[in-house]
Amino acid sequence: FGIKGGAAQLTSSLSGGNQQKVCIAKALESEPDVVVLDEPTKGIDVGARLNIYQIVRGLIERRKAVVVVTxxxxxxxxxxxxxxxxxxxxxxxxxxxxxxxxxxxxxxxxxxxxx
Structure with missing residues (x-):
């Protein structure tokens, strides 16, 4: 997921983009067939935004249904x-x-x- 920080680091101490990627990673842990993302890139930097776009495209390639609210x-x-x-x-x-x-x-x- 391209999360920058160590495994022992608290999510709350990460940047906004990395916090967002942690939330997405947790949601995808159960391998859902349908994923709903509400404002997935709001308030994050361009690099994190592109990384989240890659994650979404990867889900689509794996034939998951993705609903994006933006x-x-x-x-x-x-x-x-x-x-x-x-x-x-x-x-x-x-x-x-x-x-x-x-x-x-x-x-x-x-x-x-x-x-």
């Missing part, structure tokens, strides 16, 4: 095959990552029309 359009498009945009608790739009843009997602989230 407020970042770029992250949704980078990690997901299909993106659902919610507005006021209702699905406002559904997108295929390969053919969609961050503008499409943002415009839908804000209530505008996708062009």
């Amino acid at each position: 407020s970042e359009a770029e992250e949704a498009l980078a990690l997901c095959n299909r993106v659902l945009v919610l507005r006021d608790g209702v699905i406002a739009g559904e997108f295929v990552s390969k053919t969609s843009t961050t503008d499409d997602l943002t415009r839908t989230a804000l209530g505008g029309e996708v062009q």
Whole structure:
């Protein structure tokens, strides 16, 4: 998982990105078929973000279902095959990552029309 720190080090003394990776590692210990990640890269540095992206892609390659909840359009498009945009608790739009843009997602989230 690329966690920087020793085995005896307390999780609370790690950086935010490494704490996030410890949480993901613990969740994956039971080998779940479905993984839900809520804002998996919020508040972490670019290096840790890329490492978490690699972990998610590895799960997908192992045929695990991964649900990513994120407020970042770029992250949704980078990690997901299909993106659902919610507005006021209702699905406002559904997108295929390969053919969609961050503008499409943002415009839908804000209530505008996708062009």
